[in-house]
Amino acid sequence: MAKQLRIIPEKCTGCIQCELACSFVQTGRFQPARALIRVHLFDDQASYAPYTCFQCDEAWCMTACPVNAITISAVTAKVVVEALCVGCGLCTIACPYGTVWHNPDSEKAVKCDLCGGDPACVRACPTAAITYLETAAADWLGPWADDLNRSLREMQAGGGQ
Amino acid sequence: MIGGWTGRILRVNLTRGTIKKEALREDWARDYVGGRGLGARYLWEEGDPTVDPFSPKNKLLFVTGPLTGTNASCGARYMVVTKGALTGAITTSNSGGHWGPELKFAGYDMVIVEGRAPRPVYLWIHNDEVELRPAEHLWGKGVWDTEEIIRKESGVPDTIVASIGPAGENLVRFAAILNDLHRAAGRSGVGAVMGSKLLKAIAVRGTGGVRLADARGFMAASWAMKAKLKASAVTAEGLPIYGTEVLVNVINEHGALPTRNHQQTVFEDAEGMSGETLTETRLVANKACFACTIACGRVTKLPGEAAGKFLVNTHPRNWQIAGEGPEYENAWAMGADCGIGDLDALIKANWLCNDLGMDPISFGATLAAAMELYEKEVITNSLTGRPLRFGSGEALVAMAEQTAYRQGFGDLLAEGSKRLTARFGHPEFFMGVRGQEFPAYDSRAIQGMGLGYATSNRGACHLKSYTVSPEILGIPKKMDPHSTEGKAEITKIFQDITSAVDSTGLCVFLTFGVGLEDMLPQLVAATGVPYSLASLTQAGERIWNLERLWNERAGLGQGHDQLPKRITEEPIPSGPAKGLVNKLGEMLPEYYRLRGWTETGEVTLQKRKDLGLA
Ligand code: SF4
Ligand code: SF4
Numbered sequence: 001m002a003k004q005l006r007i008i009p010e011k012c013t014g015c016i017q018c019e020l021a022c023s024f025v026q027t028g029r030f031q032p033a034r035a036l037i038r039v040h041l042f043d044d045q046a047s048y049a050p051y052t053c054f055q056c057d058e059a060w061c062m063t064a065c066p067v068n069a070i071t072i073s074a075v076t077a078k079v080v081v082e083a084l085c086v087g088c089g090l091c092t093i094a095c096p097y098g099t100v101w102h103n104p105d106s107e108k109a110v111k112c113d114l115c116g117g118d119p120a121c122v123r124a125c126p127t128a129a130i131t132y133l134e135t136a137a138a139d140w141l142g143p144w145a146d147d148l149n150r151s152l153r154e155m156q157a158g159g160g161q
Numbered sequence: 162m163i164g165g166w167t168g169r170i171l172r173v174n175l176t177r178g179t180i181k182k183e184a185l186r187e188d189w190a191r192d193y194v195g196g197r198g199l200g201a202r203y204l205w206e207e208g209d210p211t212v213d214p215f216s217p218k219n220k221l222l223f224v225t226g227p228l229t230g231t232n233a234s235c236g237a238r239y240m241v242v243t244k245g246a247l248t249g250a251i252t253t254s255n256s257g258g259h260w261g262p263e264l265k266f267a268g269y270d271m272v273i274v275e276g277r278a279p280r281p282v283y284l285w286i287h288n289d290e291v292e293l294r295p296a297e298h299l300w301g302k303g304v305w306d307t308e309e310i311i312r313k314e315s316g317v318p319d320t321i322v323a324s325i326g327p328a329g330e331n332l333v334r335f336a337a338i339l340n341d342l343h344r345a346a347g348r349s350g351v352g353a354v355m356g357s358k359l360l361k362a363i364a365v366r367g368t369g370g371v372r373l374a375d376a377r378g379f380m381a382a383s384w385a386m387k388a389k390l391k392a393s394a395v396t397a398e399g400l401p402i403y404g405t406e407v408l409v410n411v412i413n414e415h416g417a418l419p420t421r422n423h424q425q426t427v428f429e430d431a432e433g434m435s436g437e438t439l440t441e442t443r444l445v446a447n448k449a450c451f452a453c454t455i456a457c458g459r460v461t462k463l464p465g466e467a468a469g470k471f472l473v474n475t476h477p478r479n480w481q482i483a484g485e486g487p488e489y490e491n492a493w494a495m496g497a498d499c500g501i502g503d504l505d506a507l508i509k510a511n512w513l514c515n516d517l518g519m520d521p522i523s524f525g526a527t528l529a530a531a532m533e534l535y536e537k538e539v540i541t542n543s544l545t546g547r548p549l550r551f552g553s554g555e556a557l558v559a560m561a562e563q564t565a566y567r568q569g570f571g572d573l574l575a576e577g578s579k580r581l582t583a584r585f586g587h588p589e590f591f592m593g594v595r596g597q598e599f600p601a602y603d604s605r606a607i608q609g610m611g612l613g614y615a616t617s618n619r620g621a622c623h624l625k626s627y628t629v630s631p632e633i634l635g636i637p638k639k640m641d642p643h644s645t646e647g648k649a650e651i652t653k654i655f656q657d658i659t660s661a662v663d664s665t666g667l668c669v670f671l672t673f674g675v676g677l678e679d680m681l682p683q684l685v686a687a688t689g690v691p692y693s694l695a696s697l698t699q700a701g702e703r704i705w706n707l708e709r710l711w712n713e714r715a716g717l718g719q720g721h722d723q724l725p726k727r728i729t730e731e732p733i734p735s736g737p738a739k740g741l742v743n744k745l746g747e748m749l750p751e752y753y754r755l756r757g758w759t760e761t762g763e764v765t766l767q768k769r770k771d772l773g774l775a
Contacts, residue, residue: 048446
């Protein structure tokens, strides 16, 4: 087990302090468009939902990368090694949550690296909607993928109508 | 360039259809800090105080501050500066949400709108791409639909829209400009000025960032600010838990909640419309503006029966889950001032005001004046089309809609209460200053507020000199609300300091928890300008005097520092403040003296020289 981000949308007020803190770490400026955590403001639903990389066990981004530019860091974050990344964008497509981004300045992939173990968003959040705690990495998609594979196999066995 | 600024402004001439990118006047940014001050400086230079507010010659400025778009707590604000449609005075209406920061991210500090478009248009800003687009298909639409349609047709889902609703289009004198569905540059009719220019909206998407002079120093300063805000009872508990509506019971208990067009100052149904009741029965979530760590915004819902009860004809859609508000001022104006304690009616009317784009304070207060006219049988059903009795939630919701569309009697309400009461021969029922209706504090029970209202450059207003803080809440120190002693001095200090705070891009609610000295380190680190407490306060004084001079040229100077007779001559009939009137006459001479103006309240040449305004 390692420390991961835990996000509780019900506590979020939509202030985007987390985006600002993240973009500051990334760019030295306040630039939400470069943040690696994003907050969706579903005003119609009165719901404000921060989202970022789940550091999932399957790490689809990592599996998809053709040049092995995504590795696992000391704090078990999946990180893009910028020197290796060729900017093909496959990881951005592979991530089921859309939390790998393309940085138009560097032309490379960027994603949350848990700030090396001291996430800025956690510190910035005034409502503790984001915490950093000991927990297993998400593998929510595992059972779903298994199901999918099973039904595919069944279809094939059944003659593929 | 000074830190915090992008250094570029947009000048849009709607008559000619031209858009220019210009350099920001750095010297002005320094001397006037930003936002309100910088806007006033530009309007002073370029605007004509004598023109009609609806003339194409009136300019409409959207101005950010150096801290807008940073993570400084509450760094969300932009100011709309123009000649107000309601008042004819210089007005500075500000709004939070995400629009101001987004303009910075797009690379602009300010937008100056000139002229009048031949046909409805909206301004589209996407980083360097800026253009005027047709808005005929948006004309007549509410704010909520407008935002959605622009976002869809632009194909840029993160677009932030500031727009007017039907009220602005129909030149309702107190029409507002709204952004992020519920955030408003509310007062003095800035939305009507926008409507007169046939400008439906300014839609912005920016992907750039805000660069600061000393980013590390700034981060340290902003952490210190956040810690302070967490330690103050008002900003850490009162506002987050109950919202601004926390004030209803407090002010009512002081006998200072104006009721039934200021005929009383205690409202028997206050509890029912209070922040406590709202929180317990109607609150869905807290909502923050950009970068705000307080989150006073209230997302509320109507219970099923109530949602059906207040259906109105043209309201385009019922908010699926919930909408925002009401805030304290809105709840008061449409509530206590109209004798209405029905929270559901207030919530509904508040949503309507947001979607239709009008200021709920002036609307509510104007309806209150109309209700007094009705109850005293000056006007009757044949004119109003329905009973306008104090306490009628149905009348409130129906008139909100009619006013925005200028239908029936709504056409007269749309002119504001000064024009309305004058028309029916009872100007003494107008409760306001410089043509603008009072906000939610009766200045007979809170003396300092009376002086603040009377001298407020943009007409009666709570946001430019909130002496309720010391007089009622005891922040930073307690003063006796019934005494005039020291009120001239505190009013001047509050006016100057607030002018400075308003210009930074921060929200004035911060001042419940922190002082100007707490904000200073952030501003210095962000801009790199060595502001001191003294120089910043002086900048505030400069801004105040400049606004005053502008009003003098517009013919709204010293002779207009007055309160209605009801406030200065009719004692409060009952409650804790029974028997009091406002003693403006005792405070004004001292105030003029402290300001360094003439005995009759004119800005002297010497004062102008001292402030660099000569
Ligand atoms: S970026 Fe997406 S795929 Fe990669 S680890 Fe995070 S959530 Fe999984
Ligand atoms: S900082 Fe916290 S409250 Fe603010 S938007 Fe991010 S998660 Fe939500």
